[in-house]
Amino acid sequence: MKAILVDDEPTMHLILRKMLAKLPEIQVAGAFTDTGAAEAYLRQNGDVGLAFVDISMPGESGLSFAAGMNAAGSPVQIVFVTSHKEYALDAYELSVLDYLVKPVTQERLQRTVQRALKTTNWTLPQTAPATLEADKTAVTLLGDVVVSNAAGRVKWISRKCAELFAYLLLHRGRRIPRSRLIVDIFGGMEHEQALKYLNTSIYQLRKSLEPLGLRDAVRSENDGYALELAADSAIDCAEFEAQASRLRTITPDNAELAQRIERSYTGDLFGDRAYVWAVHETERYAELYASLAVRLVEAYLSMGNATAAISLLSKLNQRNPLDESVVRLLMLARAQIGDRNGINALYADYVRLLDRELGIGPPDDLAGYYEKLTL
Secondary structure, three states: OEEEEEOOOHHHHHHHHHHHOOOOOOEEEEEEOOHHHHHHHHHHOOOEEEEEEOOOOOOOOHHHHHHHHHHOOOOOEEEEEEOOHHHHHHHHHOOOOEEEEOOOOHHHHHHHHHHHHHHOOOOOOOOOOHHHHOOOOEEEOEOOOEEEEOOEEOOOOOHHHHHHHHHHHHOOOOOEEHHHHHHHHHOOOOHHHHHHHHHHHHHHHHHHHHHHOOHHHEEEOOOEEEEOOOOOOEEHHHHHHHHHHHOOOOOOOOHHHHHHHHHOOOOOEOHHHOOHHHHHHHHHHHHHHHHHHHHHHHHHHHOOOHHHHHHHHHHHHHHOOOOHHHHHHHHHHHHHOOOHHHHHHHHHHHHHHHHHHHOOOOOHHHHHHHHHHOO
16 A cells, blocks of 8 residues: 655654555655645545644644545545644544554554555455445444445544444444433433434434445334444454454464454554443453463464564553563563563563552562562
8 A cells, every 4th residue: 555644844754664664565655744745746646545644734734634635535544643642532523544643653553554454455456356345345443433345435424423333333233222322322411402412413424324325224213223234244343353262272373363363453442432331342352352462472482483472462561561461471572582681671660660550569479480580
């Protein structure tokens, strides 16, 4: 996939080029210090699929640039790369693919790229007949809420209609009473006001899905609503769950498959949207991912591939720095490559974290394990 960079700081061009060079699926086609030059380039080059855009720039801002691209119906997926966290809400209202806060890590950038490739089905063979995918719908819920098919990618009219879609999708094929939707999605509002918002959100949801030919997927049914997608629709969280659940034991023979499944988890359920009603499902998927990742780490270690184990463990540690089991495995992996200094630094950082966040010291068994590895 071709990508462009739009940032008024040339230093960021160098940083992102270097990071994206490690991802063979991405080719940086151009870098621009203003949005005008980027727009002109995109008008002449319709094969660009991804744009990494700074928000705060002289002249037109990244937000205005993204709004213009959306209004023009551009297929280019936009990823904001910025130091300004306060713009996150405005960014997601524009239906951008992702929002990265500087400094960007390689792992976080990789997840964004994988989501972009998945959303556009970019990894499909280019020789495949177009008719095979013409009616197929792809739904991304891991890390975001995105719907796409051959007609394009959904542009949510409002955040609430995206939330309503996510809710109905988790309960797909089942009628959800209006009263339950009001409580779960519009809880805290006065009933008449909540009912008004629900009606508006249903209308907006259908309008959002209409360009993809999916308006009728939202059905009114006995004072409730149901979402009906085609049986061959690809829903990333469902596919991840099915594949991860089937892979009970990871061996050298299926480690590559396990790695592909692990990488397909491009973020927690619904990403930064963090719907309150989805807390239990979000945790369930996160636990399924963590279980798969740990089993893959253990397989790497048994195969003597400590480097791959450390890379995956670092990702897990970033997700939950307080997870003692991950710290223990990281220490073991570093011991496997003879990195005594790395073990010392890791243990010292963990001890400080426990003291700062929880006001406790390390468990005796972990302290003993550390001493054993550093004798």
